[in-house]
Amino acid sequence: MDYSFFTGLLGSLVLVAGAAWPVPKGKVHPTKSVKNWLFLVGGFIMLLYSILGYLNGGQIFFVFLELLVGIASIMMMLNLNDVIDTVVITLSGLVFIIWSLYLFQGYNTIFFIVGLTGIGLGYAFEIGTLRRDIALTLGSAIIALFSYLEASWVFFWLNVFFAIFSAYYLYKNLRHRKNGK
Numbered sequence: 001m002d003y004s005f006f007t008g009l010l011g012s013l014v015l016v017a018g019a020a021w022p023v024p025k026g027k028v029h030p031t032k033s034v035k036n037w038l039f040l041v042g043g044f045i046m047l048l049y050s051i052l053g054y055l056n057g058g059q060i061f062f063v064f065l066e067l068l069v070g071i072a073s074i075m076m077m078l079n080l081n082d083v084i085d086t087v088v089i090t091l092s093g094l095v096f097i098i099w100s101l102y103l104f105q106g107y108n109t110i111f112f113i114v115g116l117t118g119i120g121l122g123y124a125f126e127i128g129t130l131r132r133d134i135a136l137t138l139g140s141a142i143i144a145l146f147s148y149l150e151a152s153w154v155f156f157w158l159n160v161f162f163a164i165f166s167a168y169y170l171y172k173n174l175r176h177r178k179n180g181k
Contacts, residue, residue, distance in 0.1 A: 003052075004052040004056065007045060007048055007052060008046070008158075011042050011043075011044075011045030011158075012046070012158040012161075014038055014045060015042035015043065015162060016161045017038050017042070018035050018037075019165035021038055022035070023169060024127070028127075030076050030077050030078075030079045031077055031079075033127065035127065036076055039076070040073040040074075040077060043069040043070055043123075044070060047063070047067065047069070050066045053152075059152065061100060061112045061150075064099065064116065067092075067096070068092055068093060069119060069120065069123060071089065072085075072089055072119075072122075073123055075089065076123055076124060082125055085125065086124065086125075089120045089121055089123075089124045093117050096116060097116070097117070100112060100113050108150065111142050112146045115140070115143035115146055116139070118135045118138045118140075119135070119136065119139035119140060119143060120139070121135040122134075122135030122136030122166070128173070129173075130170070130173050130174070130177070133167075133169050136166035140159045140163035
């Protein structure tokens with residue numbers, strides 16, 4: 001097992017643990033949430049992995065994804081208003097989208113762009129909200145599709161599991177709203 005794969009595996013495990021970690025009850029500052037710390041640390045490990053992958057001939061798009069996740073994680077930990085988060089993530093995402101379109105390598109790039117936007121917004125939105133759960137679920141599923149098409153198996157499995165756990169929390173959130181609890 002080489003250091004690059006080990007880095008991706010470690011980052012994936014940390015992120016999947018973050019996705020699986022229970023949502024804290026009530027309002028909790030993001031810096032006091034284990035879930036958010038797992039997202040932050042896992043995201044930066046995956047940034048390192050994506051850079052190593054790119055330096056070894058991999059897709060630049062995964063570096064864009066992890067840069068956006070890093071920006072979103074910082075925004076999340078700063079606990080700014082969702083409007084500010086949305087503006088910063090949208091502008092950052094637009095830069096990566098424009099750059100991705102410039103590097104356009106086929107229609108798979110569109111899957112990447114849409115998934116990138118969803119994950120970025122999902123990270124930035126307040127924990128436990130319906131829009132966060134929807135954005136993370138859809139963004140992860142679409143990035144999993146992109147990763148499958150690009151045969152990037154660490155990113156594929158990471159996003160499959162991330163989408164599953166995000167969908168689980170989306171389901172719980174919807175059920176909670178339906179029951180009025």
